Amino acid sequence: MAAAPIYLDHQATTPCDPAVVEAMAPLWSDGFANPSSRSHRPGLEAAAQLTLARERLARCLAVPADAVVFTSGATEANNLAIKGLCEARLTRGRHIVTVATEHRAVLDPCRYLQSLGFELTVLPVQPDGLLDLHALAAALRPDTVLVSVMAANNEIGVLQPIADISALCRPQGIAVHVDGAQLVGHQRLEPLAMGIDLLSLSGHKFYGPKGVGALLVAPGVELKPQLHGGGQEGGLRSGSVPLPLAVGLAEALERALADAPQRAERLAGLRDRLWQGLQPLEGVVLNGCLDQRLAHNLNVSVDGVDGARLHSALRRRLALSGGSACSSSSGEPSHVLLALGRSRQQAAASVRFGLGRANTAEQVDQALAWFTEQVQALR
Ligand SMILES: Cc1ncc(COP(=O)(O)O)c(C=O)c1O
Numbered sequence: 525m526a527a528a529p530i531y532l533d534h535q536a537t538t539p540c541d542p543a544v545v546e547a548m549a550p551l552w553s554d555g556f557a558n559p560s561s562r563s564h565r566p567g568l569e570a571a572a573q574l575t576l577a578r579e580r581l582a583r584c585l586a587v588p589a590d591a592v593v594f595t596s597g598a599t600e601a602n603n604l605a606i607k608g609l610c611e612a613r614l615t616r617g618r619h620i621v622t623v624a625t626e627h628r629a630v631l632d633p634c635r636y637l638q639s640l641g642f643e644l645t646v647l648p649v650q651p652d653g654l655l656d657l658h659a660l661a662a663a664l665r666p667d668t669v670l671v672s673v674m675a676a677n678n679e680i681g682v683l684q685p686i687a688d689i690s691a692l693c694r695p696q697g698i699a700v701h702v703d704g705a706q707l708v709g710h711q712r713l714e715p716l717a718m719g720i721d722l723l724s725l726s727g728h729k730f731y732g733p734k735g736v737g738a739l740l741v742a743p744g745v746e747l748k749p750q751l752h753g754g755g756q757e758g759g760l761r762s763g764s765v766p767l768p769l770a771v772g773l774a775e776a777l778e779r780a781l782a783d784a785p786q787r788a789e790r791l792a793g794l795r796d797r798l799w800q801g802l803q804p805l806e807g808v809v810l811n812g813c814l815d816q817r818l819a820h821n822l823n824v825s826v827d828g829v830d831g832a833r834l835h836s837a838l839r840r841r842l843a844l845s846g847g848s849a850c851s852s853s854s855g856e857p858s859h860v861l862l863a864l865g866r867s868r869q870q871a872a873a874s875v876r877f878g879l880g881r882a883n884t885a886e887q888v889d890q891a892l893a894w895f896t897e898q899v900q901a902l903r
Pocket of ligand 1 (some may be wrong): 535536596597598599600628629674676677678703705706725727728738
């Protein structure tokens with residue numbers, strides 16, 4: 525049997541930490557009761573566990589516990605934030621601002637609102653992937669209700685200047701939503717101190733379970749629910765909360781933050797080793813700036829090779845991707861790379877290396893050797 529490929533796709537998803545699996549385990553069987561069942565002891569015990577998970581999660585992000593709305597992940601959190609905020613502020617205006625390099629889970633809800641009559645401004649980015657704050661300032665209008673900008677990009681790892689963005693928007697009464705799916709759990713983040721009104725996060729991006737995430741709603745920010753039903757989560761997200769997943773989310777975030785500084789330092793070392801090791805190949809272009817970037821991300825375009833053939837050769841030994849896992853099935857070149865000014869051909873011949881906890885220097889060297897051999901053969 526062929527050896528398992530080296531997993532370098534940690535921005536698509538991370539393995540669930542075994543300690544997190546263990547923390548969730550009793551809640552699938554013995555502690556199975558519905559936290560909304562207040563008429564018996566098992567239900568009350570489940571409710572107490574849910575309160576604890578909410579408090580633990582809130583503590584990690586320095587927000588009050590009632591700011592946490594559990595969701596099925598960042599896609600749902602983004603939808604609730606964007607549609608819920610715009611619906612709540614209809615009397616103020618109907619203009620939304622976002623950025624060309626956002627995840628589809630932000631761009632598509634914004635486009636959906638556009639189809640309903642909202643005006644949408646999608647700001648371009650600079651060649652290094654960073655938002656131009658002057659362009660943002662110029663785009664804001666009296667009827668702007670929401671600015672949605674991601675903390676860290678899922679394809680190129682670029683970190684946007686969120687505190688500066690909020691400093692521009694907040695004094696004008698414009699709400700700031702941040703898709704934090706790729707940053708939460710990798711760096712300590714205090715959304716309220718940074719002036720963030722709404723923050724989305726997702727468990728499976730920081731060694732937690734899949735199918736759970738949260739939207740953090742700053743005190744005083746009003747949203748209209750997008751799921752109607754039993755009124756769970758303060759009426760903002762109806763549906764029985766999956767207690768094991770909520771506990772897993774809190775456990776994973778505590779654990780991910782506990783080793784985040786050391787992990788980032790080690791993975792930045794591996795990332796730089798990878799980048800240095802690619803230099804002899806020539807014609808390998810970095811996508812996104814190197815300094816304002818997640819430690820565990822490297823994204824490059826390779827000149828002189830066909831993208832489809834490159835990826836088909838790489839996948840024999842490596843598990844990595846050209847961009848977002850959510851859009852890789854469409855066959856379209858990455859909208860993020862096109863927004864940086866890459867050609868369709870360059871965007872197709874691009875590779876995202878997403879490093880994670882279990883990767884070693886030896887694996888990086890093996891990946892480099894395979895990558896180099898395949899590129900040389902194709903050229
Ligand atoms: C930046 C970003 N936003 C949103 C999502 C969607 O997250 P989820 O899978 O939790 O719905 C992802 C995951 O691919 C992401 O990277």
